[in-house]
Amino acid sequence: MLAHSLGADAELRPLEPWQAPTFAAYVERHRAHLAPWLPWGVSITDEDAARAFLQRYADGTAADGGRIYGLWAHGELVGGTLFRIFDARASLCEVGVWLAPGSEGRGLITRAVTAMVDWAVRERGIRRVEWHCVPENTRSRAVAVRLGMTHEGTLRQDFEHAGRRWDTEVWAVLAEEWVTMHP
Ligand SMILES: CC(C)(COP(=O)(O)OP(=O)(O)OC[C@H]1O[C@@H](n2cnc3c(N)ncnc32)[C@H](O)[C@@H]1OP(=O)(O)O)[C@@H](O)C(=O)NCCC(=O)NCCS
Known part of the structure; x- marks a missing residue:
């Protein structure tokens, strides 16, 4: 379980099927x-789809896999984050936001x-945290840069969305880099 105050009456806590x-x-x-x-910004069109999406992550949490969090500011849901992948055995995870x-x-x-x-690095011993974004998503990339991640490469025409193929930039930070940056 991770529930974290972000200051200024903002909080990150699990987002659950209910x-x-x-x-x-x-x-x-x-x-x-x-x-x-x-992609889920297209596919979640009603409460059932939202519940199924959240249930996947609830099941993931129960199995120590992917998890999803809501970001509340002044009591209103304004955003969220997830561990799209959380694999303790392989010691890696991927974050999405x-x-x-x-609220930007x-x-x-x-x-x-x-x-x-x-939490992933210090409490769970994860060695590698990934961040995936398309090159066109400059705000997303800026977060990866701000977090001190390294752009390791670009998967060309990696996936289909909104009627076209998109590249995926893979960014990552290693545990030893993270603790050096955040002693
Ligand atoms: C990607 C996304 C979450 C980034 O949001 P964001 O507000 O730019 O990111 P942050 O919340 O970290 O805020 C960073 C901004 O706050 C500013 N800021 C203010 N106080 C700050 C602080 N204490 N720490 C860090 N940044 C701070 C930064 O300077 C930066 O501002 P800038 O945009 O003028 O450079 C948002 O653009 C979004 O939801 N996009 C649509 C969905 C999406 O693309 N998701 C990602 C898919 S890969």
């Missing part, structure tokens, strides 16, 4: 902002992911 109505409403409200970058447009530019995601990487 919160599907809130999550479905959030995706609906911010679809235009999320859908260009996140999103925010409502009105305050460092909420940088602080949230810092807490997640700290």
Whole structure:
């Protein structure tokens, strides 16, 4: 379990299947902002789809796999983060993020992911944390840079979304790099 205060009345805590109505409403409200970058920003169109999506991560949490968190500011769901992959045995994980447009530019995601990487590296002994983004997503890439990650390479035409093929940039930070940056 990870629940973390991000200051200024903002908090990161697990997002669970019972919160599907809130999550479905959030995706609906911010679809235009999320859908260009996140496949689930297209596919979550009702509460059932939101519940199924959250249930996958609830099952992941129960199996010590992927997890999903909501980011609340002043009591409102404004974004979230996830361990899309969390593999303790292989000692690696991959983080994903999103925010409502009105909550960008305050460092909420940088602080949230810092807490997640700290937990993964220091508490769970994860050796490698990955960040995937498309080259066009400059705000996402800026977070990876701010976190001190390294751009390790680009998978060309890696996946299909919104009617075209997209490249995936793979960024990562290793445990020893993280603890050196955050003693
Ligand atoms: C990607 C996304 C989450 C980035 O959000 P963001 O607000 O830029 O990231 P942060 O919350 O870390 O905030 C960083 C900004 O806050 C500023 N900031 C203010 N206080 C800060 C602090 N204490 N620490 C860090 N940054 C701070 C930074 O300077 C930066 O501002 P800038 O955009 O003017 O350079 C957001 O753009 C988004 O949801 N996009 C759509 C979904 C998406 O693309 N998801 C990722 C798919 S790979």
